[in-house]
Amino acid sequence: MIKKEKSPFDVVNVERRKHPRFLVGLPVEYWKTYHPLSQPSRMINISEGGVLFHISEPIEIGENLKLKILTDSRLNLYPIEALVKVLWKDAHLDKNEGYRIGAKFVEISQEDRDNLRNFLDNLTNLKPPSSKIFSEFASILTGFFTPNLLKPRIEKPGR
DSSP, X not given: OOOOOOOTTOOOSOOOOSSOOEEOOOEEEEEETTOOXXXXXXXXXXXXXXXXXXXXXXXXXXXXXXXXXXXXXXXXXXXXXXXXXXXXXXXXXXXXGOEEEEXXXXXXXXXXXXXXXXXXXXXXXXXXXXXXXXHHHHHHHXXXXXXXXXXXXXXXXXX
8 A cells, every 4th residue: 555645735624614704993883684773893804705813792603683884885875684694603712702603694695785886896905994984984983883882991900
């Protein structure tokens, strides 16, 4: 029997995703489909296929959530609403942070899908915004979402 040696060029962890992911720190509102009140959150990444975001409450894999994401195409603000299905979750190391949720888009209107594609296309060709554009966008976001969502987290001494 001939022993086959491993090549130093073997690929171990191949990305199997259909759509590229973009790291973003956008505010998100989510709510359970059977609950009328939304909760503020923060997105970690997004693609045409789904999102990764934080939530503060326990949730089941397979559960559906409604999402509202405010995207920006150079200050043309587009709120995108979609129904997503939770594919996986994990707990944060800091118990006060809640969970990271990986979810795929289940229902999204054609208009919102087009706005999402435009947003992601703009991210592909993005140049750093001027401080004026960033300030204007931040002030718009502050008025659009829950004020507590955009407050900086204050670290307690001794942590």
